[in-house]
Amino acid sequence: MISHSSPIEAHEYEYGKKTSIKQRDLKDFIYGTMENDVNSDVLDYYSHKYKKDFQHLEVEPINKEKMLIEITPIQNQLTVGYTHLVKIKFFKRKVIFNQKQKIHSTDTLIYHVNVNNLSPHRDVKDQKLSVKLIKYIHQE
Incomplete structure (x- = not known):
């Protein structure tokens, strides 16, 4: 559950109006609360896409810039239960297969999110109710 000092609240933004997050604190908070979900979804995507071509997969750590x-x-x-659509896009991220084959990709993950349940320390029940991947866009 979000604490009262949370930098984001469900009612702060106008419905349907997309806002690009530029404030470092807010960007860090949003990504920090979704980091486990994002990392899991990225690894799942690459594992399924390239499952026959690698034994070892390494994804470059996040560069927030x-x-x-x-x-x-x-x-x-x-979207009952979700308050926001959150789009996270990673530009030119290096992915390494088998410790030698490298690609640079731009990945976009789009989620339904309930910001009222977001917290860096969510339990499994809250995690399933808080964040749902709805689309993954991959470009090499």
């Missing part, structure tokens, strides 16, 4: 976060408040019958 090469990351874009956009947040859009949502109010839709299909």
Whole structure:
């Protein structure tokens, strides 16, 4: 659950209006609360996409200067329980297969998020109710 000193609240933004997050503190908070979900989804994506081509996978650590976060408040019958659409884009991130084959990719992950449940220390139940990957876009 978000504490009262949280830098983001569900009612702060106008519904349907996309906001690019530029404030370092807010960007760090949003990514920090979603980091486990994002890392898991990135590894799952590459594991499924390249499953026949590698035994070892290494993804370059996040460079927050090469990351874009956009947040859009949502109010839709299909997204009951979620308050925002969050788009996280990593530009030119290095992915290494088998410790030698390298690609540079731009990956965009789009989530339904309930910001009222976000916390860096979510339990498994809250995690499933807080963040849901809805689209993964990969470009090499």
